[in-house]
Amino acid sequence: MNQLVDLARPITQEKWASRAPFEQAPLAVSVSGLERRYGSRVVIEALDLDIHEGEFVALLGESGCGKTTLLRALAGLDAPDDGQIDAPGRPAVVFQEHRLLPWAPVWANVALGHENSVGRAGATRALAEVGLAGREDDWPRNLSGGQAQRVALARALVREPKLLLLDEPFAALDALTRIKMHALVRELVARHRPGVLIVTHDVDEAIVLADRILVMRAGQIAASYRPADHGQGELRRQLLEELGVTAH
Template sequence: MTAHVAPPASSATNPAVVVSNLRRAYGARVVIDRLNLRIERGEFVALLGESGCGKTTLLRALAGLDPIQGGRIAAPRRPAVVFQEHRLLPWDSLWSNVSLGLQLPDARERAAAALAEVGLGDRLDDWPRNLSGGQAQRVALARALVQQPELLLLDEPFAALDALTRIRMHDLVRQLVANHRPGVLLVTHDVDEAIALADRILVMRDGAIAFEYREAGGSGSIERTVLLAELGVLVSHAAA
């Protein structure tokens, strides 16, 4: 797998999002500078980078939660976001949490179908306080996907889960993305998670996409070694 500087967005058929020359600053501190990014429908992209490099700032800009100072973000519809915390409303039932914002007569039925997809179809009238951490994140995923988004943004949604639950969530996310075909941007610090889930891995540095890795998906240790090196982690070949 070859690393190279990510090229500008190219022509395509049906992109979930196109970002051109994006700039985001906090006062005099520039966090994102002339960033270009394209994610196609059905494509799973993972974003790695050191803490403070601008990963979450980019995700928040794509979600419309933060203003930008320059450039352009072109997305067909408002994206869905799953955060590290599930952010469920404790006073609402699970189906009410999932259908939040759905102004449709069949909102309960849609919520029921979404909860069934994440393995909680028998818990419609249950409450968030009765859920484990993994179950709460399943509900958060159902709430995101019930909107049928063209772009799904994942901000370290599995970071607080134990190792076994995390593996199960990876399997679930793969299946959900295959079923719904949104473009996906996963912000993570976990190199192994990025390799396991993504079609394409990006490394962010100095406010821009510094390197791009294609054909991810757990094909071997070479990718892991290269990625760790790009993130500034020195790993011996034996340890890798």
């Protein structure tokens, strides 16, 4: 029980201060003047964004503000209408749905697209890293929701991406599983040092995970906060106000 309490405890100022610095690290992605339009509707407008390797950035915003469109553009899934995206290597993406192939064993899902460079041995090591040692030959249907997302994380990190994109990956999980996944993701990011952008609607999740929290509004970055510079309660109140919610 003590372990679960430790996982759930908010990150303190001291814990943030102890994180390895990332400001001098190479850029995982640099976005300049990004624009995306659907017909006459502007979804993203003149957006600039830099994320360093090892930096964990959370993106908050109301539905329809352009969060997912930005993530898809960074992932190379949606071509921008203007602007530039510079990212070394191909980003890795983890979606809300784990998107595992039901006809392939777990290890093959991890190695998917990288069979020659990763193979079963590499997939096995990646699965052990996310707490699924010995589950290599299981079928996706035998996994819980949290276990399936662990496989998705292993698949994303097995090729050591410079940029990791997370699209509400824990939204469908129960509260206790989310706490465990938060701890796992923090550990994996500290070990592999990718730059990370997580799209989330959960203010508390953003505070727990991120080095920097961005609020998106009408296709632009409207506000930026560093949890290390704020008390958790005050930061939560400010973020909720940014999102149009009054905290009580």
